[in-house]
Amino acid sequence: MRKIKTALLSYGMSGKVFHAPFLSDHPGFELLGSWERSHKHIHADYPETKSYATPEALLEDHPDLVVVNTPVATHFEYAKKMLLAGKHVLVEKSFTATVAEAKELQLIAKEKGLKLAVFHNRRWDSDFLTVKDVVSKNMLGDIVEAEFHFDRYNPTLSPKLHKETVNSGSGVLKDLGSHLIDQALFLFGMPNAVFSDIRITRPKSLVDDCFDLLLYYENLRVRLKAGFFVREMVPSFVVHGKNGSFLKPRGDVQEEDLKLGKHVSARDWGTEPRSKEGLLHTEFDGKIIREFLPTLHGNYYDFFAALYESITEDKPEPVTAQDGVNVMIIIEAAIKSSETGAIVNV
Template sequence: MQKIKTALLAYGMSGKVFHAPFLELHPGFELTGAWERSKKLIQEDFPLVKSYASIEELLKDEVDLVIVNTPVGTHFEYAKQVLLAGKHALVEKAFTTTVEEAEELKEIADEKGLKLTVFQNRRWDSDFKTVAAIFDKDILGEIVEAEIHFDRYNPNLSPKPHKETANDGAGVLKDLGPHIIDQALVLFGFPDALFADVRKTRENSVVDDWFDILLYYPNTRVRLKAGFFVREPLPSYILHGKKGSFLKSRGDIQEDELKLGKKPMVTDWGKEPEYKSGVLHTDIEGSEVRENIPTIPGNYYGFFDALYHSIRKNQPEPVTSQDGINVMKIIEAAIQSHSQQKIISFQN
């Protein structure tokens, strides 16, 4: 197996928790190091890798893939440098700060024959995998309405300056928003129109920390919500069809396990507690059914395995650059809708 030499553009929480453990686990990747600006931490966990002093030094090295896991406002600049240097790129969400930037990155990657993917890892969460499986079985009938929430209770401002200062990459719409926007697009496709309300609810917040987006489809309405004052949350996934309903709480355990330093595995990983099972209430072959649905285990290994096959076997990226562009289109339209207080329609 020809290994993909991979470097990180930072070794903070995302590099340590979401990327390095799976690069170490997958036999097709070799972690070469990370660009570290002040704290030099990666060699504490991986003594044989490099701590690069600059992105220029990193790009001159024998690296095949670069993970752009820096603040959102830097994604376009760094991803462009990576692609122009002839390296494949994995960019964290939000993909960029504008649709125009996202489209330019796609153009560069296409011209150079490089792989460009967006780290929409929540597609591999246990809760969403379970919802998607129910959706695909078509046992709810035609979906009339759906809601996806990413709710938290955290009234405090983040200690990370890039998250709480007024900049193009800050705010919950570009932080948690890409997760549930992407999930909605996976299930329902691109909408005809949307209406959005975006707010600041925390004391002294200068960035948005609450949103409510309504996606319009011909026969379906999909609501996406996130906020920081939800102490007692509703189910994070609510699907109502003409035959029945499915409710599922947000229950994926991977992030918490990884933060505790637990090493992921290819199997026997990402199993939710049984009490977080989803509730299915529908009609199956003329009989009313109400039962708990066991949760499908989540595993971010699936993303990295698909990325390996994309690069080495020229298969499609696990999340395409067009997927990233589509999420940015929703975000830009949501900002426009909130500003103008009107429904924004998308031209086909």
């Protein structure tokens, strides 16, 4: 099996939790190491890896793939640097800070014949996979309304300064919001227009931490919402069709299991507790159904498996640069809508 030599640009929470475990487990990737600015941790977790002092030192080991998992405001700078160095690139969400940056990266990758993927891993969450399955099997009939939430109760500011200082990549819309937008676009495609209300609700917060976003389709409305003052959770996925409804709480366990150090090849990987099953109430095949639906297994490994095939077999990236561009188009339209109080065509 061909080995894809891979390096990370950060070994904080993103590198340690979401990338390194899968890159080290997949037999097609060789994890070279990570650029680490202050704390040096990767070698302790993966003794065969290196801690690089600079991106230039990282490039001296000739990686095939570089994961740009630095703060959002720096994604464009580092992704462009790696693409111009002839490397395939995986960029954390959100893809960039602006549509213009996203399109420039897309153009460079195309001109140089390189793979450029965006890490919208939440497509492989167990809860979303189950929602997707219900919709794709037409269990609800024609969809008329959907509402996706990524809510938390966390009134305190993050200790990560780049998340709480005003910069081109900060704020919940470009953080959790990018996941919700990508999921909506993956299911329903690009909308015709956007309306949004983006706010600051936490004391002393300088960046947006609450948004309500409405996507307008010809015969469908999709509402996306996130906030930090939700102590009692509502269903994170609500989908209504002409034949019925599906209500699903957020239940994917992968992030928490990764934080606890659970191995990604565990037999029960990505298995939600049954208490998180979604409620399906619909008419399907001539029968009225009201029951809790078993949840599909989530697995971020599938993203990396598809990324490997993208590089080695020239298949499409699991989340393409165009997907990333589309998310940025919605984010920019949402910001404009919130500033003007008007519906913005996209």
